[in-house]
Amino acid sequence: MSVRVRRIYEPPEPEDGLRVLVDRLWPRGIAKEAARIDEWPKALTPSTELREWYHGGGSYEEFRGRYEAELAAPEAAELLDGLRGTARGQRVTLLTASKTPEQSHAQVLLELLTG
Incomplete structure (x- = not known):
């Protein structure tokens, strides 16, 4: 199984394979054509309430x-499967716009997909 996390602001690479945006909101400053997104499963993204709570100072462990x-x-669960x-x-x-992907929902998804 080959899954990785990258920031959406990095240019697409041929070895990306299937490019999946895992943010609920479209990233600022990125044209949809340039992003080369294959899937955008919004049901896999954190709820607005959870995202706002975490960015308001919530701990990563509790967010997770x-x-x-x-x-x-x-x-x-069906989309994740x-x-x-x-x-x-x-x-x-x-793909995520998060400045710290290693402490974001994308990391949680990566671990659930590969664990």
């Missing part, structure tokens, strides 16, 4: 737990 609970909802199946056959690149 709350986000995993959101991902257990039927629609999100589908993405996991896709990743078995090809490289998947999770």
